[in-house]
Amino acid sequence: MSDTDAPSKAYGVSDKTEPPSTGRWRLIGPGIVAAATGVGAGDLVATLIAGSRFGYALLWAAVIGCIVKIALAEGSARYHLATGSTMLEGWKSLGRWTSWYFGIYIMVWGFVYGATAMSATALPLAALFPVLPLWAWAMISGLVCATFVALNQYEILENVMKVLIGLMFVIVVGVAIMVAPNLGQALTGLVPSIPEGSAIYTLGLIGGVGGTITMASYGYWVNAKGWRTPAWMGVMRLDNRVAYTVTGVFVIAMLVIGAELLYTAQIALSSGDRGLLDLDRVLHERFGPVISTIFLIGFFATSVSSILGVWHGVSLLFADFVRNVRGGTGSREGLEKTKAFRFYLFWLTIPPMVLLMLGRPFALVVLYGALGAFFMPFLAITLIWLLNSSRVPKEWRSGWLSNGLLGIAALLFVVLCINEVIGLIAGK
Template sequence: MAENTSGAGDRAVLDASTPPTTGRWKLIGPGIVAAATGVGAGDLVATLIAGSRFGYALLWAAVIGCIVKIALAEGSARYHLATGSTMLEGWKSLGRWTSWYFGIYIMVWGFVYGATAMSATALPLAALFPAVPLWLWAILSGSLCAIFVALNKYEMFENAMKFFIGVMFVVVVGIALLVVPNIGEALTGLIPTIPEGSAIYTLGLIGGVGGTITMASYGYWVNAKGWRTPAWMGVMRLDNRVSYIMTGIFVIAMLIIGAELLYTAQIALSTGDRGLLDLDEVLEQRFGRVVSVIFLIGFFATAVSSILGVWHGVSLLFADFVRNLKGEGGSREGLEKTFAFKFYLFWLTIPPMALLWFGRPFTLVIIYGALGAFFMPFLALTLIWLLNSSRVPKEWRSGWISNGLLGISALLFIVLSVNEVVGLFARG
């Protein structure tokens, strides 16, 4: 339950049935957690590369992408608030096949993602403090984040996420202003166009930034905040929209940096997280070491917020998955205290350390990529199914706007998933 922040009397807990009529802006938090978790170092590189190759031409795609994410996150949280059930309970009601898919996916995904996230967080730390090897920074990052999540309640976790997203937002937007964006070209970039050779980049920009398994965690974070009834629907929607508007500004800032620093100078970045180290070198040459260090701090804030968010949010999903698998009914409170939650924290942190030395085996990469490619279509399609069914009270079922956005999301992610799977086997 969310702690009372009004200071009235001795109430320690905010009544979940009575959202405040004023001061709702002060309650914003779960959406920021979801947005900060979904935007990782890889997303930043993808946005930078789009800007470096096509300038401002795909700016409109970044805006559309945020609208798509608002619809997906809102749908997930609306199901929680309207039904009193969780996404895992909803998926289970659709058939046993959902449990098979999700169970295999979350285990493979967590093993590979753990190593990827720890490595990404280690990159800026190793650049700032090269005396410590990359692998040690990776192990320290994963371990300390796991300990923090295990020992702290949701409120402290949310505050930490707000701090890191604040740092990354200020740093990235500040650098975007420093490079002096071309306002005229930026406004032109809001007009939908698809330059030659940009189709996949366009779809990726719409679907990629902020779009991960953690979107399904949003409803759990909403519940952890103390929002548990339909009365909180308005607060949740405000929280969701504000957070993804912030994400949109953040993504636009990254695209501006790519367009102004890289596109005009025809500088190519490395793919993957290391592309941000290439940008760091460009920034140091252009603006000096101070700006370079500030950027690396923002890079670290971006990467570590993704670790914290995944360590907490996906562990909640796994704990609820186990609860449903065992057929345990009743309240979903206290998932953070279960053995399943702690096991998945371990699974994300300790076994993936082996991949830091041995790399990712090809077969595992194929399974990870294929299962991961289908998660966002799975989320979008099952949300359409659930939110238009009798499981949801009539007044909270999806209208034409929600159905339209979720339908567009599903189509988009299906195209992206097919492209991802084809690419995986083509590389093999």
């Protein structure tokens, strides 16, 4: 199935009605942006802690998690390419309730995440350059990233993200090699097992690493690349698989570091992004200041790539949300230039600075946790609904493999959602 419409402009990148017959590897990009955005400092700490507590036992869970994310991202982009519509248009077709939920969620999520992302980026900067306090580096990070996103089109963002993920890859994998992994034990970790006390932790590892609202942004980045017809389906799938294979390598490398460097020495890490500073101190003691500094640079690349990706991708989602709330008036092309896009950039950057100074109000944390717990089940279930409906041409509807993986994802995220809600009610 191919498109015969005349090329148009999409987010500043010309449509390409047909993919080239050769050199498709050189086109890979949107998936790299999604992977670099989705894997943040908190994800790396979660994987590190898994390795430090259970050794290699949960390696299989990390691998399955990447497969689940491939299915979710592929489903989002397939809907864009197969229908010519966006995820927001698809959600709107399911009923007004989706707009109410998504509208409340994206506002609360952006307010809290903005402070979280800026703080995470400030941690390595404050460690490398202790001339300014943490809150100052956080504000500078947010303002610089917001300015960059506002002034540049997708193509520039993609190139920068490729550099950042390259830094992340070389540094994290390099450290994993330096700690001399036990390949025999690592291979045994590919056999599914659930150590005592690790059930919910295992599910969290499968569902948490690389999985956020930015998975819904992938289809928008695919369109921004100029891929807008079903003819690009094969290229998109290659792009997506390569990206989440890279994510898988990150996850495995961090679990190796946790298992070899922390598990054997019974070293505990702080929860949250600060756990990477604990790891930095361990690396400094074992390998010296040069490796410590290089690791902090990788920490910075991980954190700032999440800021750039969220500031761009989720602002696109918000701009399309506003367009749909207004009845779908106006073109879905050029969303980066809309007032709604720029407002959400502001929303992610300026209001959260209050949280940097005051901390997180308890009620806001509860609301953020509750709404966030429901988003990934919402994404998985609505993708199953949309991709098996008449909204999608028959040849591009989900088959047994896609439905199976999305069904597993939906079940997984429902369990995690219930656990999160129970934790919120219990005050944990």
